Amino acid sequence: MSVEFNSPYTVFIDEAERRVTVLDQRLLPHRVEHVDLKNAQEAAEAIRDMTVRGAPLIGVTGAAGMALAADESTETGFLIEAANLLKSARPTAVNLNWAVDFMLKRLKGMEPDRRRKAAWHLAAEICEQERTMSIRLAKHAQTIIEALYLKLGRPLNILTHCNAGKLATVELGTATAGIYTAFEAGIPLTVYADETRPRLQGTLTAWELKAAGIPVCLIADNAGGELMREGGIDLVIVGADRIAANGDTANKIGTYLKALAAADNQIPFYVAAPISTFDWTAKSGGDIPIENRSGDEIRWVRGVDKHGQEAEVCITDPGIATVNPGFDVTPARLITGFITDRGVFALEDLKDLRMNSHV
Ligand SMILES: CSC[C@H]1O[C@H](OP(=O)(O)O)[C@H](O)[C@@H]1O
Numbered sequence: 399m400s401v402e403f404n405s406p407y408t409v410f411i412d413e414a415e416r417r418v419t420v421l422d423q424r425l426l427p428h429r430v431e432h433v434d435l436k437n438a439q440e441a442a443e444a445i446r447d448m449t450v451r452g453a454p455l456i457g458v459t460g461a462a463g464m465a466l467a468a469d470e471s472t473e474t475g476f477l478i479e480a481a482n483l484l485k486s487a488r489p490t491a492v493n494l495n496w497a498v499d500f501m502l503k504r505l506k507g508m509e510p511d512r513r514r515k516a517a518w519h520l521a522a523e524i525c526e527q528e529r530t531m532s533i534r535l536a537k538h539a540q541t542i543i544e545a546l547y548l549k550l551g552r553p554l555n556i557l558t559h560c561n562a563g564k565l566a567t568v569e570l571g572t573a574t575a576g577i578y579t580a581f582e583a584g585i586p587l588t589v590y591a592d593e594t595r596p597r598l599q600g601t602l603t604a605w606e607l608k609a610a611g612i613p614v615c616l617i618a619d620n621a622g623g624e625l626m627r628e629g630g631i632d633l634v635i636v637g638a639d640r641i642a643a644n645g646d647t648a649n650k651i652g653t654y655l656k657a658l659a660a661a662d663n664q665i666p667f668y669v670a671a672p673i674s675t676f677d678w679t680a681k682s683g684g685d686i687p688i689e690n691r692s693g694d695e696i697r698w699v700r701g702v703d704k705h706g707q708e709a710e711v712c713i714t715d716p717g718i719a720t721v722n723p724g725f726d727v728t729p730a731r732l733i734t735g736f737i738t739d740r741g742v743f744a745l746e747d748l749k750d751l752r753m754n755s756h757v
Contacts, residue, residue, distance in 0.1 A: 457494050573636050643679075
């Protein structure tokens with residue numbers, strides 16, 4: 399079970415009770431509610447409608463969905479169908495495909511009567527791997543933050559985009575992992591969190607960092623460039639959904655614009671992601687599937703009114719045409735380095751990294 403860590407756990411895979419409970423992130427920050435997922439269909443829906451979101455977390459939820467499927471039937475055909483349903487929920491994050499394919503391959507390789515128990519154990523193992531991944535990644539991220547702090551000799555201002563935090567993973571997050579541990583180690587810093595329209599995942603980052611006592615400012619997406627130009631940002635750290643073999647990185651829409659502004663202002667721009675986020679079969683960013691989501695995410699927003707009543711309101715002409723890609727690709731040339739659970743790698747290290755990657 400992921401620890402509370404002064405923020406609600408994102409997922410709990412109860413191997414003994416064969417139960418999957420997730421935090422419904424659509425209700426945050428106004429309501430903290432957990433919901434049980436009863437079968438693979440509900441797991442797929444939770445991924446698709448972003449009840450759960452964040453590349454590592456949707457990977458874990460995909461694995462949990464396969465365990466729920468095995469509860470229903472251990473027939474190979476049924477498990478293949480469940481795997482396809484889960485993988486179809488969202489196309490960009492490599493974690494989902496990896497986790498579901500990993501589970502299916504292992505289950506197909508065993509006798510049907512062993513599959514149900516094994517599925518729950520494998521799903522719980524994948525969840526634990528994500529937990530320990532972010533703790534390892536934090537150590538490497540902290541070295542980057544510490545080195546910059548020693549160089550500048552003053553409190554740091556770090557910008558991040560979307561939510562690649564605890565709420566996107568099972569423990570410390572990826573982009574936020576080193577921020578948590580560096581702050582814990584006494585390094586003074588302030589985080590500037592892009593609100594990240596249209597689903598506003600940056601408000602989740604601000605919420606979780608504030609809960610941890612870390613100084614954080616929520617900013618409009620369009621403010622980040624100006625803060626960088628004025629010298630108000632020392633470092634940018636973002637997460638990733640899929641990294642191509644040449645280092646081109648797919649992440650939440652808007653990441654590319656922050657990378658451009660960082661490059662224009664000579665600000666270090668790091669991608670923080672586990673090695674498993676590298677898709678070595680994708681030669682470059684053009685090979686990464688980019689999810690297009692409903693225009694209603696642009697037209698409607700959820701919140702509370704002045705009386706504290708939750709509401710979803712339409713903030714545009716209801717019939718306005720929209721384009722809503724969920725992700726963009728940051729070209730490798732704009733990325734200073736990759737902070738992973740196995741160390742920090744520059745672009746020129748990727749060939750070696752690929753050779754030694756046994757993902
Ligand atoms: C460590 S989370 C990685 C990645 O996932 C998020 O996307 P979404 O909220 O749509 O699931 C965002 O792109 C994060 O950077």
